Amino acid sequence: MKLYRLFWILILLLVLRANSQKKNEEYRLHIKKATSSIIIDGVGDEQAWSVAEEANHFFMVLPMDDRKATEPTTIKMTYDDDNLYLLATFYNATKANYFVESLRRDFSFGKNDNFLLFLDPYNNQTTGFSFGSNAYGAQWDGTMYDGSKIDLNWDSKWISAVTRNKDKWVFEMAVPFKSIRYEEGVKEWGINFSRLDLKSSEKSSWTPIPRQFPTASLAYSGTLVWDSPPPAPGTNFSIIPYVLGDIKQNQEIDGSVKTNGKIGGDIKFSLTSSLNLDLTVNPDFSQVEVDRQITNLDRFELFFPERRQFFLENGDLFANFGYETIRPFFSRRIGLNVPIQAGARISGNLNDKWRLGVMDMQTAPVDTSGQPSQNFAVLSLQRKIFGRSSIGMMFVNKQSINYPQENDSLIDIYAKYNRNLGVEYNLASANNAWNGKAFLLKSFAPTDDDSGFTQGAHLEYTSRKWNVRLQEEWVSNDYSAEVGFVRRRGYKNLSGKAGHLFFPKAGPILSHGPELNGFYYFNEKLKETDHTAYMAYTFDFRKRSSLMFFLSDDYVELLSPFDPSGLGIANLSTGSKHNWNAFGWEFQSKPQSLLTYALEGRLGGYYEGGNRTSLTSEIGYRFQPYVSLKANLNYNHINLPAPWHTNEFWLIGAEADITFTNKLFFANLLQYNEQSNNFNINSRFQWRYTPASDLFIVYTNNYFIEPYQSRNWGLTLKFTYWLNN
Structure with missing residues (x-):
């Protein structure tokens, strides 16, 4: 396996330097x-x-x-x-x-x-x-x-x-x-x-x-x-203060109605014409759109994207290291149910070859749980090579500070530190046909159980008719990234896909063709633990609608107890083996219609010899350009032997997006999740009264479905203003 990894890295470093x-x-x-x-x-x-x-x-x-x-x-x-x-x-x-x-x-x-x-x-x-x-x-x-x-x-x-x-x-x-x-x-x-x-x-x-x-x-x-170089940009200095007032009630804690006032803001300062310093003090993200709820039938943690503004500018310098399921840095780990006191970020281009990203964030302690104040520091450095390719390094450090009375039990819960250090090579040929990546990461922690390695590499070729990709990953059982996103540990993965398109000369179909995908997972002793393989066939129509069918084969050997119903009824045992097949489809209507819709489905087997039917649909209608209405539905029917028997649950969402002008918006989202017994309302009014300056009114409410009663609600008024020289 070591020779295999070396082979991949050599390919990525040597293949197709191409004409830059x-x-x-x-x-x-x-x-x-x-x-x-x-x-x-x-x-x-x-x-x-x-x-x-x-x-x-x-x-x-x-x-x-x-x-x-x-x-x-x-x-x-x-x-x-x-x-x-x-x-x-x-x-x-x-x-x-x-x-x-x-x-x-x-x-x-x-x-x-x-x-x-x-x-x-x-x-x-x-x-x-x-x-x-x-x-x-x-x-x-x-x-x-x-x-x-x-x-x-x-x-x-x-x-x-x-x-x-x-x-x-x-x-x-x-x-x-x-x-x-x-x-x-x-x-x-x-x-x-x-x-x-x-x-x-x-x-x-x-x-x-x-x-x-x-x-x-x-x-x-x-x-x-x-005709002559553009004007020297000079020093750019901006202050973006905010003032906020809110009222909240949490029925799950004490039921009292609480009011709160808050001030804070950001500062932007151009260190050079292409390198920016951003500072934030007492940041607030109450206007950020809530996450879309998901029916969770997965064995591993779900990923929800970052939506907070401070973490997003030049975010690729910090967030794109590794793969989607192996990230040494994931900014949503910062300020998770903990107030952020202050932060700083330097990001941008040092020159036409070098890019730099430095971030430091400080969170407050939490007295009720004993969680100490924590500091999060990230350094990312990237250099362009071979025309469009690049090589980079990243260092991530999470440091706990000032444990209350140096409580040993808290040190066991909140580690003193967790660090990641890694290098990465990104391949991009001059004509964009070849792309790839190779990375290596090492974690450091107070215990050997969390101090390990991860590595991955892939190479992809894309032409008009062909798309081929090969990828491998390895995450050691002792690798950890407390400020990252790593879905699973202790595995090796080989995956790939090959797709081909045909282009009819006439008719409603623009292109069609098959695609074969395979994802195979092994433990560190190279014993297979699970795989998903599927063949898909896609049709793209000239009016921009699309249709896809697939046949899949799944195999799972459970590495830990798992409830296949997602409802907490009972767990399948570690080491149990499961295999099934499924058939599915996806259809997306053309966007030109005022009435648009999408349909997805999956029919087939499931754990323990059972079966699962999953149906998803989305329908939208717009009164352009002012009102866009959308409703989505997800239905799961799971049939398993005792003690699970037959279970079904719905996930329903409805959106009403009203745009009075291109500066005045009113967005409403309602979500009904039977699996989590929750009904959620989120309404956001935004007035961009001057460029980059806003007034927000945000209302949220969460209810238990059974028995139907309020869990918590809140109303926030927030005012921001962008001042610059």
């Missing part, structure tokens, strides 16, 4: 300083626009990438001493109504007629910024990482406007240079533009991009050429 030259270097847009003032009104009739160079003749990416786009698009850009400006005009060759989901910021890309700008100021083809809008003016902004991924949790100060008629829609925007990071004195940035037109089911790009890659792929961006 940019694929679309010849696509160049020249930007000149504005010759007149510009008013952001979505009209674009200023003299400065009449002399700006134009990017046009877009390429089709979807349905097929072998021709020019049929929906004409033109882009112009200019700048002054303070702002970067863009004017985009989208002509409608296909006459039909516009399709938009709502006016909510950071909309779903595939459900809106929209335009996106991808900006790579370092021209490194891996990091950058994205800005855009849908056809009704809802804004989109995020940071880019890993060459094509976008973190929409990043918000910045910028303005835009949209106008439209039956023939075209026009988007105009101004982004302050202070709102982005770039290197002083550089005259060439990476850039690309993407348009999705649902009327014609066409996605297009200024530069040619193979259909198997997203238009956000920076490996295929063009070049923005400045």
Whole structure:
């Protein structure tokens, strides 16, 4: 097994260094300083626009990438001493109504007629910024990482406007240079533009991009050429204070109604033009959207994504080390039912090769449980190599401080420290066809039982017709990551997939093809403990709906007691073996319809010779662009021998998203979970009264289903304001 791991690492280090030259270097847009003032009104009739160079003749990416786009698009850009400006005009060759989901910021890309700008100021083809809008003016902004991924949790100060008629829609925007990071004195940035037109089911790009890659792929961006380097960004200093008042009642503790006031805030300071210092004092996250409830029939911990704003900017530097199920750092471990007192983060680019991330967070002690104050420190350093690949290291430290009276029993519960140190290599070929990763992590703890290793590697090839991936993992039984997310320990895993697509020349089906997947787990002595293998066949339709069928084979040897009903009835014993087969399907309707729906199902065997039927559906209707309604349902029917017998439970959710304007939102979520005996209401009103500044009113209530009574409720009023120089 050691030779196998060495083989993988050598492949990832040596394979396909490839030609690092940019694929679309010849696509160049020249930007000149504005010759007149510009008013952001979505009209674009200023003299400065009449002399700006134009990017046009877009390429089709979807349905097929072998021709020019049929929906004409033109882009112009200019700048002054303070702002970067863009004017985009989208002509409608296909006459039909516009399709938009709502006016909510950071909309779903595939459900809106929209335009996106991808900006790579370092021209490194891996990091950058994205800005855009849908056809009704809802804004989109995020940071880019890993060459094509976008973190929409990043918000910045910028303005835009949209106008439209039956023939075209026009988007105009101004982004302050202070709102982005770039290197002083550089005259060439990476850039690309993407348009999705649902009327014609066409996605297009200024530069040619193979259909198997997203238009956000920076490996295929063009070049923005400045007539002179953009203005030196100078020092950017922002203060974002908040004031909050809330009222709460918890019937499960003492039932008393409590009121509370709180103040705190964040500070942002640009250490350099591309490296930022963020400070937070007494942070509050009461406006964060609640987690979607999940029916839990899993043997291992479920993953819920981070939603708190402070942890999300440049979050890839901290959160992407390792794999989704082997993370040395997972920020939701910080402040878990414990107040965060303060924190600091330095993140960004040191230059065009190096990126740095440093974070330090301090939590308060908890008197009722004896949990001490804890400090969480993270260091991430990444260097670009071989064109688009990178090598990085990470160090994570969790340190308990000031145990009450040095209580030995508390030291057993709350370890004095837990640390992780690791290195990682990320492979990305120049044409994006080959991607891979190899990493090694070591944990350090007061006991040998939590001081071990983990390692993983994979290599993936993607072309128009083929997608092939091979992966292996090893987590020792004594590896621990208290500030990370590791679903299981003491295993070795081999997994892979191979998929192929066929493209009919005509008809409603755009592509179809099979995909074979396999996930095989072994203990550290190489004895198989479980596997999941399945064959899927997928159909993608020209109108953007999709259909998939699968057949699966599962085998499990339980490594610990497990209740297959998820209801706490009884446990299957450790070492018991189970094998079953299942059949399933997934269907997603086309996004152009006002009425949309999705259907999923799974029929087949289950533990102990039983069977399980699982049905999931989602239906939505929109009164565009102001109201979007959605309901989802999950039903599980489990038939097992005694003592479980037959059990069934429902998970039902309903959402009403009302967007009065692109600055005034009212979101409502209701969730009924029969498995956890809980009914939840979450309502959030948000008024963005000025860029990046908000007023929130948040109401939450949780009820027991049987007997029906309130568990806890709360009402919060929060006011934030962004002050900057």
